[in-house]
Amino acid sequence: MKLFVGILLCSLVLGVSSQRWLSFLKEAGQGAKDMWRAYSDMREANYIGADKYFHARGNFDAAQRGPGGAWAAKVISNARENSQRVTDFFRHGSSGHGAEDSKADQEANEWGRSGKDPNRFRPAGLPSKARGGEVMDRNPSPPLPSRDEEEEEGAGGDCIGSTVYSKHWLFGVLSGLIQMVSPENTKSSSDEEEQQMELDEEMENEICRVWDMSMDEDVALFLQEFNAPDIFMGVLAKSRCPRLREICVGILGNMACFQEICVSISSDKNLGQVLLHCLYDSDPPTLLETSRLLLTCLSQTEVASVWVERIREYPAIYDSICFIMSSSTNVDLLVKIGEVVDKLFDLDEKLMLEWIRNGAVQPLDQPQEDAEEQPVFKIVPCVLEAAKQVRSENPEGLDVYMHILQLLTTVDDGIQAIVSCYWKRHLEFTF
Numbered sequence: 001m002k003l004f005v006g007i008l009l010c011s012l013v014l015g016v017s018s019q020r021w022l023s024f025l026k027e028a029g030q031g032a033k034d035m036w037r038a039y040s041d042m043r044e045a046n047y048i049g050a051d052k053y054f055h056a057r058g059n060f061d062a063a064q065r066g067p068g069g070a071w072a073a074k075v076i077s078n079a080r081e082n083s084q085r086v087t088d089f090f091r092h093g094s095s096g097h098g099a100e101d102s103k104a105d106q107e108a109n110e111w112g113r114s115g116k117d118p119n120r121f122r123p124a125g126l127p128s129k130a131r132g133g134e135v136m137d138r139n140p141s142p143p144l145p146s147r148d149e150e151e152e153e154g155a156g157g158d159c160i161g162s163t164v165y166s167k168h169w170l171f172g173v174l175s176g177l178i179q180m181v182s183p184e185n186t187k188s189s190s191d192e193e194e195q196q197m198e199l200d201e202e203m204e205n206e207i208c209r210v211w212d213m214s215m216d217e218d219v220a221l222f223l224q225e226f227n228a229p230d231i232f233m234g235v236l237a238k239s240r241c242p243r244l245r246e247i248c249v250g251i252l253g254n255m256a257c258f259q260e261i262c263v264s265i266s267s268d269k270n271l272g273q274v275l276l277h278c279l280y281d282s283d284p285p286t287l288l289e290t291s292r293l294l295l296t297c298l299s300q301t302e303v304a305s306v307w308v309e310r311i312r313e314y315p316a317i318y319d320s321i322c323f324i325m326s327s328s329t330n331v332d333l334l335v336k337i338g339e340v341v342d343k344l345f346d347l348d349e350k351l352m353l354e355w356i357r358n359g360a361v362q363p364l365d366q367p368q369e370d371a372e373e374q375p376v377f378k379i380v381p382c383v384l385e386a387a388k389q390v391r392s393e394n395p396e397g398l399d400v401y402m403h404i405l406q407l408l409t410t411v412d413d414g415i416q417a418i419v420s421c422y423w424k425r426h427l428e429f430t431f
Contacts, residue, residue, distance in 0.1 A: 023066070023068070024066070024067060024068035024071075026068065027065040027066040027067065027068025027069040027072075028068035028069060028071060028072040028168075029068075029072075029158060029168070030062075030065045030068075030069055031061075031062030031063070031065045031068060031069025031070065031071075031072035031073050032062070032072045032076060032158075032167065032168055032171070034058055034061035034062040034065070034069065034073070035058045035059070035061075035062055035072070035073055035076045035077075036167070037058070037061075038054045038055070038057050038058025038061065039054070039058065041054060042054035045126065045127065047123065047125075047126050047127070048123075049123040050122070050123050050126050051105070052104060052105060052108040052121040053108075053118060053119070053121040053122045053123065053126065055077070055105055055108040055109050055112065055121075056108040056109065056111050056112035056116075056118035056120070056121050057112060057118040058073065058112065059073045059074075059077060059108075059109045059110075059111075059112030059113040059118075060112035060113070060115065060116075060117075060118045061112075062113070063112065063113045063114075063115060064115075070113055072168075073109070073112075073113055074109075074113065075171075075175065076171060077105075077106070077109040078175075079171060079174065079175040079178055108121055160218050160219050160222045161216075161217075161218025161219070161221070161222065162218060163213075163216055163218050163219060165213050165216070165219055167222070170210065170213075170219075170222070170223075170226075171226075173206045173207060173209075173210055174226060174228060174231055176203060176206070177207070177231050177232075177235060178231055178234075180203075180235070180239070180244075197240055197241055197242070198241065199241050199243045199244050204243060204244075204247075207244070207247050207248075207251075208247060210223075210251060211247050211250050211251050211254070214251045214254040214255055215254050215257075217258050220254065220255040220257075220258050220261055221258070221260075221261070223251070223255060224255065224260075224261050224264060228251075228255075229252060229255070229264075229265055229268065229271055230271075232248040232249075232251060232252055233268075233270065233271045233274050235248045236248055236249065236274050236275070236277075236278060237274055242281075242283040242285070242286060243285075245278070245281070245283070245286050246283065246285040246286040246289055249275070249278060249286060249289040249290050249293060250289040250292075252265065252275070252293055253289055253292045253293035253296060256293055256296045256297055256300075257296055259300060259302070262296065262297055262300050262302075262303060263300070263302055263303055265297070266297055266300075266303035266306050266307065267303075267306075272306075272307070272310050273310075275290065275293060275294070276310060276311065276314055276317060278290040279291075279317055279320045279321065280316070280320050284328065284330045284333050287324065287333055287337070288330070288332055288333045288336055291333065291336040291337045291339075291340050292336055294307065294340050295336065295339050295340050295343060298340065298343045298344065298347065299343065304347055305347075308344065308347055308348045308351060311344065311351070312348075312351055312354070315358075318355055318358055318377070318379075319377055321337060321340070321341060321382075322377035322378075322379065322382040323377065324337050324386075325337060325338070325341075325382040325383060325385060325386035326377065326381070326382040326385045326386070328386075328389070329389060331389065331390055331393045331394050331397065334386045334389055334390050334397070335390060335394060335397035335400060337386075338383075338386060338390070338397070338400040338401050338404065339400050341383075341404055342400055342403055342404050342407070345404060345407045345408075346407060349410075349411065352407065352408070352411065352414070353411060353413055355379050356379055356380075356408065356411070356413045356414050356417050357413060358377070358378075358379065378417070378421070379408075379417070380405075380408065380414075380417045380418055380420075380421045381421055383401055383404050383405065383408075384401075384421065386401060387401035387402070387405075405418065
């Protein structure tokens with residue numbers, strides 16, 4: 001969307017004719033394909049030290065198409081580098097990690113766009129052909145479009161996979177997200193913090209479309225190729241806008257429905273920590289989407305143990321889940337968080353025992369006033385409170401909590417916790 005809006009603004013400001021506008025649009029499309037071809041070749045080569053050569057070559061090829069191609073190359077190059085800067089800023093803070101490398105990449109980008117020979121950056125030993133036989137090291141000139149490519153472009157070469165969704169439009173939306181959380185845009189004063197809580201209506205509509213699109217496997221794989229999870233991680237780590245956080249977690253939840261992507265998301269420790277931290281959020285829709293994502297990952301046998309261990313490493317997650325079950329009135333959230341607990345207990349009896357014993361004994365050195373400010377949660381009363389809330393509005397959701405109680409009865413500690421809770425409630429009712 002932003003790609004085509006930018007083209008339209010250029011045509012209005014510069015006063016170009018409709019024919020020139022169409023030519024600019026075609027050049028931009030061809031330039032974007034050149035950039036994507038160079039990126040694909042770089043991944044195919046997987047050669048240390050060759051990235052700047054492919055940066056320069058992609059920009060050179062795109063710029064040779066004309067002003068539209070040069071413009072598209074600049075937009076895509078800046079988006080990639082800003083994405084990497086956001087990721088580096090989150091992972092390494094303001095230490096400047098990766099800044100020099102990013103600067104060198106941008107120099108290679110500008111070198112190629114200015115029409116200079118990209119072979120200046122070609123490392124010795126880079127194979128001239130990829131495994132599939134495509135030429136990777138050629139004299140600087142954009143490849144002439146074949147008849148198949150021209151037919152593909154006319155039939156929708158901008159489409160993602162077999163869908164009708166536009167690659168250019170998606171690049172534009174992701175670029176907008178990158179700009180929102182780039183380091184220079186997040187240094188705001190206290191007067192601007194309230195504005196950061198709101199999401200621009202146009203941006204919200206565009207990101208919601210991406211949310212819907214991400215249910216398609218071709219789109220999900222394309223987002224993965226573009227390192228969209230890193231962009232979403234930057235948003236979750238730095239944005240204070242509840243709606244934006246909800247949408248980003250929702251997109252990741254859709255992407256995780258596909259096994260290959262779920263494994264990739266789960267193997268990223270930093271992303272895993274950020275997602276688990278979302279369980280401390282106070283926004284029910286964000287909590288709902290986080291619970292849905294966790295349930296999806298826990299249902300994948302290849303990565304379930306990874307998430308169980310991560311949850312075990314963060315004892316505060318127990319308190320957060322108990323707090324939700326004991327205090328939330330959002331039935332959809334209660335059902336989903338119940339499904340997460342049910343899955344965790346079903347996967348790992350050791351974790352279930354740890355959660356049963358949590359809060360069983362209040363620390364002796366904890367003052368009474370602190371105990372009131374920081375309540376000690378017990379799993380059984382929290383499960384029963386959630387079941388009571390769900391029962392009145394979603395009888396089918398009650399089955400989830402009944403199964404949790406059934407799992408608790410498979411261990412002695414669970415039986416004792418249930419009996420203790422029963423007698424406590426009975427005595428309170430009596431007196």
